[in-house]
Amino acid sequence: MSSDLMISATGLVKRFGSFTAVAGIDVGVQRGEAFGFLGPNGAGKSSTMRMIGCVSPPTEGRLSILGLDAATHGPAIRSRLGVVPQQDSLDVELSLVENLTVYARYFGIPRQVARDRAAELLEFVQLTDRADSKVEPLSGGMKRRLTIARALVNEPDLVLLDEPTTGLDPQARHLVWERLYRLKQRGVTLVLTTHYMDEAEQLCDRLVVMDAGRIVAEGSPSQLIARYSSREVVELRFGLDDLAGPAGAELVKALDGLADRVEPLPDRLLLYTDDGDATTAAVSARHIEPTSVLVRRSTLEDVFLHLTGRTLVD
Numbered sequence: 408m409s410s411d412l413m414i415s416a417t418g419l420v421k422r423f424g425s426f427t428a429v430a431g432i433d434v435g436v437q438r439g440e441a442f443g444f445l446g447p448n449g450a451g452k453s454s455t456m457r458m459i460g461c462v463s464p465p466t467e468g469r470l471s472i473l474g475l476d477a478a479t480h481g482p483a484i485r486s487r488l489g490v491v492p493q494q495d496s497l498d499v500e501l502s503l504v505e506n507l508t509v510y511a512r513y514f515g516i517p518r519q520v521a522r523d524r525a526a527e528l529l530e531f532v533q534l535t536d537r538a539d540s541k542v543e544p545l546s547g548g549m550k551r552r553l554t555i556a557r558a559l560v561n562e563p564d565l566v567l568l569d570e571p572t573t574g575l576d577p578q579a580r581h582l583v584w585e586r587l588y589r590l591k592q593r594g595v596t597l598v599l600t601t602h603y604m605d606e607a608e609q610l611c612d613r614l615v616v617m618d619a620g621r622i623v624a625e626g627s628p629s630q631l632i633a634r635y636s637s638r639e640v641v642e643l644r645f646g647l648d649d650l651a652g653p654a655g656a657e658l659v660k661a662l663d664g665l666a667d668r669v670e671p672l673p674d675r676l677l678l679y680t681d682d683g684d685a686t687t688a689a690v691s692a693r694h695i696e697p698t699s700v701l702v703r704r705s706t707l708e709d710v711f712l713h714l715t716g717r718t719l720v721d
């Protein structure tokens with residue numbers, strides 16, 4: 408196995424009783440990559456992440472993390488990982504700096520080293536001015552950044568982040584992304600799960616699209632878009648009644664030949680095309696009158712829709 412393979416999974420399965428959450432996936436993550444698991448709720452992302460984090464044993468399959476077998480080297484692997492769980496598990500009674508130094512003790516890091524590192528990490532996540540405050544009154548975004556700092560206490564080469572920005576407002580999300588981007592620039596390997604296609608596009612060098620426990624596509628964001636979507640998308644919005652039942656089917660028929668593909672959603676039709684403006688002009692020439700028209704570039708959301716017939720976030 409290449410020493411630069413940080414994660415190698417073959418035929419990975421996770422079953423809960425008779426329910427299969429992860430249905431046999433193969434994944435390889437290289438050192439220095441930012442790798443994503445993109446998929447809707449219930450796709451099996453967290454279950455996969457927990458197996459990679461060596462806190463939930465695979466039901467079947469081979470899994471090696473940092474070159475070590477996850478089945479036999481769980482504690483050694485865990486001591487070298489940074490983990491940002493889906494729910495923050497900070498100690499709200501303690502100050503920010505104490506949260507980091509107490510956590511450092513689990514790794515046997517000497518007190519003074521822990522203090523110095525805590526100061527550096529608070530600087531890194533831009534929370535130095537709150538170092539001695541309690542965690543409780545922090546905003547969601549600040550708590551997330553502190554959780555990221557805490558995951559870095561043992562100077563991990565591999566950091567696992569389960570939905571790092573779920574529940575944050577746009578500004579807080581951007582701050583978190585910016586810090587993760589810096590980490591990546593420092594050469595830290597990042598593995599994250601997300602159901603936000605913009606997060607995957609911003610952060611991931613490579614990703615797998617998951618649906619119902621399976622990997623349905625793999626590549627860089629731009630490769631996936633090139634492979635499974637068109638350059639542009641024309642969104643034609645209509646009233647819900649216009650698109651329901653036979654009326655909707657008539658509308659789709661009326662657009663025949665104007666796009667590579669037409670995807671009907673409850674409130675709009677998506678026309679996949681390489682030239683959005685030309686397609687828009689052709690739509691007007693057929694006297695089709697949507698309530699609004701938007702031309703945009705293709706995203707990973709379009710890739711997911713194409714592969715599964717469903718949207719990532721309902």
Ligand SMILES: Nc1ncnc2c1ncn2[C@@H]1O[C@H](COP(=O)(O)OP(=O)(O)OP(=O)(O)O)[C@@H](O)[C@H]1O
Nearest residue numbers: 423426427428446447448449450451452453454455
């Ligand atoms: N401990 C468990 N026992 C039984 N079923 C579980 C357990 N953990 C997860 N599941 C089920 O496995 C499926 C996949 O869950 P998982 O949390 O891995 O998905 P996910 O893609 O991470 O979605 P989410 O964003 O909701 O966490 C879901 O249907 C979930 O209900």
